[in-house]
Amino acid sequence: MKTKEDFLEGQLLLIDKPLNWTSFQAVNKIKWGIRKAFNLKKIKVGHAGTLDPLATGLLIICTGKFTKKITEIQGQTKEYTGTITVGGTTPSFDLETEVNETFAIEHITPELITTTIPKFLGEIEQVPPIFSALKKDGKRLYEYAREGKEVEVKKRQITISEFEVTAINLPEIEFRIVCSKGTYIRSIANDFGKALNSGGYLSALRRTKIGDYNVNIAIDPTTFEETLPKRENI
Numbered sequence: 001m002k003t004k005e006d007f008l009e010g011q012l013l014l015i016d017k018p019l020n021w022t023s024f025q026a027v028n029k030i031k032w033g034i035r036k037a038f039n040l041k042k043i044k045v046g047h048a049g050t051l052d053p054l055a056t057g058l059l060i061i062c063t064g065k066f067t068k069k070i071t072e073i074q075g076q077t078k079e080y081t082g083t084i085t086v087g088g089t090t091p092s093f094d095l096e097t098e099v100n101e102t103f104a105i106e107h108i109t110p111e112l113i114t115t116t117i118p119k120f121l122g123e124i125e126q127v128p129p130i131f132s133a134l135k136k137d138g139k140r141l142y143e144y145a146r147e148g149k150e151v152e153v154k155k156r157q158i159t160i161s162e163f164e165v166t167a168i169n170l171p172e173i174e175f176r177i178v179c180s181k182g183t184y185i186r187s188i189a190n191d192f193g194k195a196l197n198s199g200g201y202l203s204a205l206r207r208t209k210i211g212d213y214n215v216n217i218a219i220d221p222t223t224f225e226e227t228l229p230k231r232e233n234i
Contacts, residue, residue, distance in 0.1 A: 007064055085201055
């Protein structure tokens, strides 16, 4: 069992973030659990890369002195699995908002999907979703979006090293992607739909790897809390 000193010196925790939790909620659960278990007034706890509430999977949480490693971990490649639903678009590029346009999918064949994938491999330019936490003029993009304000979002260069379609059950296309830091899978879903001469949005997402860290050995925040002592003997 880990001690107070272990957490203060630094721990790297592999957490499997549940659906509908924010990354901040997961960090908070871990932080308050450690503080309560060891009667600590404060401890540094942070995560190495946000996951949207509608995504599940690997969230690396650092405690104590290991919070200095966050920037290094964030820069590592990431692997995701998920589902793109074609035939429609949403303003947020995922299920956070309702479908606002529908498109034909009768022309979409496995062959068309296969020949479209190479367009998304290597170094590509991507426009982040307006419903994102990126800042413009000191304000989060999603704040502009919720106010109904149009704002120009600059393209950014990202790298997709692997993009594999693992199942096709139209309108759903299941995939696995390995990508660089700063990649928005929601934007890939939207752009992939366009490239198929249809529409597309992200309907499921799971982060499976960050660098060499794998979600297979991660635990959910509640299970982590159960591994802590009820209260350190004083």
